[in-house]
Amino acid sequence: MTASSSRSSPKVFQVGTLTYSISGVFALFIWLLWGDFCFSLMEVVWNSIIPLKIKELQAPNWVIGAIMVSIPQILNVLLNPVISTASDRCRSRWGRRRPFMLAATPFISAILCLIGFSPNIGQWLHGSGLGNLTGWSVGAVTVAVIAVLIFMFRIAELFVGTVFYYLFNDVVPLQFMARFLALFRVVGTGAGALYSYFVFPHALEHMRLIFVCVGILYFVGFVMMCLMVKEGEYPPPTPLAEKSKGRFAAVRLYFKECLHQKLHVLLYLHLMLWTMASACSVFMVFMNLSLGLTLQNIGTISAAVSVASALLIYPAGVLADRFHPMRLMVWIKFVMVVLTPLNFVWLFTNYSPSINFWILVTLNVIALPMTLIYQATLMPLYMRLFPREQFGQFCSFIAICMASVGVAGGLLGGIFIDAMRKIFPDSLFGADYCYRLIPAWNLFFLGCGLILLALVYKEWIRLGGDSYKAHSDLDSRPD
Helix, strand or coil, X not given: CCHHHHHHCCCCEEECCEEECHHHHHHHHHHHHHHHHHHHHHHHHHHHHHHHHHHHCCCCHHHHHHHHHHHHHHHHHHHHHHHXXXXXXXXXXXXXXXXXXXXXXXXXXXXXXXXXXXXXXXHHHHHHXXXXXXXXXXXXXXXXXXXXXXXXXXXXXXXXXXXXXXXXXXXXXXXXXXXXXXHHHHHHHXXXXXXXXXXXXXXXXXXXXXXXXXXXXHHHHHHHHHHHCCCCCCCCCCCCCCHHHCCCHHHHHHHHHHCCCHHHHHHHHHHHHHHHHHHHHHHHHHHHHHCCCCHHHHHHHHHHHHXXXXXXXXXXXXXXXXXCHHHHHHXXXXXXXXXXXXXXXXXXXXXXXXXXXXXXXXXXXXXXXXXXXXXXXXXXXXXXXXXXXXXXXXXXXXXXXXXXXXXXXXXXXXXXXXXXXXXXXXXXXXXXXXXXXHHHHHHHHHHHHHHHXXXXXXXXXXXXXXXCCCCCCXXXXXX
């Protein structure tokens, strides 16, 4: 082939056994991003509406924390490693990722529709004798229905939420991965912005319609993506460990390797405290409502934050690339802790709803750049601190640690809010004043987490700082 003919040949991009032209890459992006749009809407709907509905049914805050945080995190700890391993080893004519997503999608969509009808189901069950049998009110029965449906939904959703992200590594050409992930985050935040501005203000009055429409959209859209995105062929999975080595030998080795180095242990503890700090985030919507804001106000702020995030995602990534993630992480989290007391502005003074709206806008504007840089820095930090050959193993251990803390945090956060209501009763301090103390919870755990991060930094410096290299060999790692 001559040089001129070589220049005129269309360029081909390869991922395993898959090959794409530039138009094929474009089509791949379109379908994956369309699936991301449907997936993001599904995730934001149940996370935003269910707490409002449970609160409307007069359930205590610990129940909200258990249903929204603890139950999903327990299932995450139990099922995530199993699903991930099964997907890695799956071999079928549909690939190793799509079978899990296709099998779970109908259940996710059906349960979303049932959640929309949960008030009707609760009323029917109460009237059919369950109320007399248990002594529960209609609201209590409805909360129980929602809890059962969320339990079932989370099991099905984990089969998609766990595997969906693995699909990218299997089908997206490496040359385009960074650009795809940037677009992926933009689409997700864009979907959240549209939902927050146009749909969330009507969350309670049109709950049934919202869940049914999103359930149908998710089913149609996600199945379309699974059918249009093809997986290649994979080599046979590595043989499982011999039984003679013991059933729990692999588990013991897993924990031994993940906990071998002091640097990693300190990082786990830091992330666990940081996770505990966010345990009360599910109650923030009630704090905003206590300030006199409407769902329309809250949705408008959330939409504006999402749009700004979409515009700033790429610059945040550029900044994260220019500095070592460890140093940048320390500075970013220090600033985040320093800014947290700004949220105490409502502890001693009541402002009008319009002033509260603009205070919230200002606080979000101040915090947004720090949040985006933190998100852009986190994965590069993991890549610098964990051995490349076992990167997935160490990331899965982080997920287990954070989910385990989330289980306790969901319950403890709700108990904290209920305790604050007794200490600061509504009759003396105004309706739902207890939610204004959420920043105190955040500040305590963020501060403790910052101390652990300082210890992580100190240990990193001891191991060489910028010259530190993670090792995959257990015996060669520094103690």
